Amino acid sequence: YHTLRVILGDQLNAAHSWFQKRDQGILYLIAELHPEATYVTHHIQKLCAFFLSMERFSEALKDHGHQVCYLTLDDTQGQTLDEIILTLASQHKVQHIELQRPDEYRVFKQYQTLITQQSVPSVHMVDSEHFLLPFHEIPHYFQANHPVRMEHFYRRMRQRFNVLMAGEGQPEGGKWNFDSHNRNKLKEHDLGNIPAPLCFQHDVTHLLERIERHDIASLGTVEANLAWPVTSQDALNLLAFFCEHLLPNFGRFQDAMTHRSPHSWSLYHSRLSFALNSKLISPKHVIKAAITQYERNDAIDIAQIEGFVRQILGWREYMRGMYWINMPNYRQQNVLKAERDLPRYFWHGHTKMHCLASAIGQSLHYAYAHHIQRLMVTGNFCLLTGIQPDQVDEWYLGIYIDALEWVELPNTRGMSQFADGGWIASKPYAASGSYTQKMSDYCNNCHYNVKEKVSEKACPFNSLYWHFMIKHRSRIATNPRIGMIYGNWDKQSKEQKHAILARAEWCLDHIEAL
Numbered sequence: 001y002h003t004l005r006v007i008l009g010d011q012l013n014a015a016h017s018w019f020q021k022r023d024q025g026i027l028y029l030i031a032e033l034h035p036e037a038t039y040v041t042h043h044i045q046k047l048c049a050f051f052l053s054m055e056r057f058s059e060a061l062k063d064h065g066h067q068v069c070y071l072t073l074d075d076t077q078g079q080t081l082d083e084i085i086l087t088l089a090s091q092h093k094v095q096h097i098e099l100q101r102p103d104e105y106r107v108f109k110q111y112q113t114l115i116t117q118q119s120v121p122s123v124h125m126v127d128s129e130h131f132l133l134p135f136h137e138i139p140h141y142f143q144a145n146h147p148v149r150m151e152h153f154y155r156r157m158r159q160r161f162n163v164l165m166a167g168e169g170q171p172e173g174g175k176w177n178f179d180s181h182n183r184n185k186l187k188e189h190d191l192g193n194i195p196a197p198l199c200f201q202h203d204v205t206h207l208l209e210r211i212e213r214h215d216i217a218s219l220g221t222v223e224a225n226l227a228w229p230v231t232s233q234d235a236l237n238l239l240a241f242f243c244e245h246l247l248p249n250f251g252r253f254q255d256a257m258t259h260r261s262p263h264s265w266s267l268y269h270s271r272l273s274f275a276l277n278s279k280l281i282s283p284k285h286v287i288k289a290a291i292t293q294y295e296r297n298d299a300i301d302i303a304q305i306e307g308f309v310r311q312i313l314g315w316r317e318y319m320r321g322m323y324w325i326n327m328p329n330y331r332q333q334n335v336l337k338a339e340r341d342l343p344r345y346f347w348h349g350h351t352k353m354h355c356l357a358s359a360i361g362q363s364l365h366y367a368y369a370h371h372i373q374r375l376m377v378t379g380n381f382c383l384l385t386g387i388q389p390d391q392v393d394e395w396y397l398g399i400y401i402d403a404l405e406w407v408e409l410p411n412t413r414g415m416s417q418f419a420d421g422g423w424i425a426s427k428p429y430a431a432s433g434s435y436t437q438k439m440s441d442y443c444n445n446c447h448y449n450v451k452e453k454v455s456e457k458a459c460p461f462n463s464l465y466w467h468f469m470i471k472h473r474s475r476i477a478t479n480p481r482i483g484m485i486y487g488n489w490d491k492q493s494k495e496q497k498h499a500i501l502a503r504a505e506w507c508l509d510h511i512e513a514l
């Protein structure tokens with residue numbers, strides 16, 4: 001072989017220009033890596049989904065006549081990625097090593113070391129050909145250590161890529177953002193209409209055996225069959241299912257939560273995040289397919305399609321930009337000086353707070369929770385109680401099927417924990433129990449009472465919310481969107497304020513018992 005090309009587990013992009021031509025002088029390397037499987041404790045479904053997708057990708061490349069070296073955990077034990085690449089390169093006496101730009105800083109650093117080594121064949125890095133915004137343009141849209149608003153970025157992306165535009169720079173439907181149409185709660189009569197999600201049935205017994213044999217720690221549970229997409233065909237099927245059955249209600253119930261449906265965990269969400277983040281499917285294709293369906297189907301209105309496009313063209317590309325412009329500094333941010341340990345129930349879900357028990361339990365069971373569960377249930381709890389952001393990151397990075405640092409970290413540390421002081425969120429996503437009551441039915445079956453603030457039965461979120469708001473008043477009150485809230489606090493009697501803060505202190509002191 002003259003060239004060794006490395007494909008990482010999240011670079012399974014069959015449409016990449018690398019694969020457009022067959023060349024028997026090129027060897028592709030795909031490797032199950034111990035350091036990648038252990039840098040945090042991953043959900044078992046996440047480990048299986050990545051390894052199985054890699055296996056399938058390797059088989060598909062071979063079927064197309066490419067030369068592939070697939071290394072399992074058995075082959076790569078005790079070796080780092082650099083060592084594996086260099087050993088293979090020297091075994092085959094290749095002249096060139098080619099890499100795709102990694103999405104995560106950790107891997108980028110490893111690649112940099114490889115590139116700067118003198119004694120190796122030429123090392124060259126190419127684009128992963130996945131995102132809409134070219135990597136080198138990130139500095140044109142983002143500024144390090146600085147607030148950049150998603151909405152502004154999103155509008156530029158809509159214009160630039162001509163997505164949902166009505167001409168002359170105007171957005172289709174007359175508005176850029178239909179967020180206010182996206183806040184419906186699921187009512188009793190809606191529950192029976194929620195479609196069963198499309199789940200795949202991939203046998204992962206051989207992977208479970210391998211993961212166990214190598215003593216790789218994991219969390220959560222998995223059935224013998226994995227429900228997640230592991231090939232680009234699976235991803236296309238999942239996308240088609242989404243467009244037909246879920247998109248008509250996507251925006252409407254985007255923020256809703258319920259525990260009363262067998263499909264409470266998936267609702268109208270696409271569950272495409274794993275397929276997108278492993279690059280089995282491209283964001284461009286997802287957006288195009290959804291818009292085509294919107295144009296064909298009168299049951300899909302602008303608020304549904306705009307809500308979906310915003311997630312992918314907006315939030316996803318924005319998070320990547322914020323990550324790269326601020327790394328490695330982002331990982332150190334902790335402006336609220338949050339130092340508390342993550343309660344143990346995050347790892348097993350046994351807490352009397354029904355919202356938290358549901359969101360955590362579901363995450364352990366499916367390696368999945370939707371955006372509002374991540375932001376307004378688990379994330380909000382960590383924010384209000386001041387959990388150390390490294391521990392929050394570690395939990396999110398491990399538990400979710402789609403968790404890769406480039407998208408997990410800005411969402412968790414930035415958007416959810418406000419540890420960056422507002423680079424992403426213009427104000428902290430802090431909420432009392434009334435938010436959960438408004439958007440879900442969790443509170444009806446809870447040990448605690450969402451209407452109460454100070455009694456033993458009072459929903460902990462209610463007092464913790466005020467404790468957080470008062471503790472960080474000097475930082476937050478300057479925000480004009482928040483001033484009014486402090487007005488409500490100041491109006492309360494001294495006794496009531498004291499009782500609320502005392503209840504919050506009790507909750508913090510007994511956090512493991514909540």
Ligand code: FAD
Nearest residue numbers: 269270271272273311315316370371374375402403408411
């Ligand atoms: P849908 O609701 O169907 O949305 C469609 C797609 O939009 C998603 O697949 C995703 O690619 C994209 N998207 C939506 N919201 C976001 C967002 N905030 N940032 C980036 N992309 C978005 N997403 C990840 O992919 N990996 C993570 O590790 C991750 N960690 C998160 C941590 C926290 C604290 C929060 C609040 C959000 C996180 N998200 C993460 C974003 C979001 O929750 C998931 O992308 C989404 O729940 C995935 O499910 P879905 O595919 O059904 O999404």
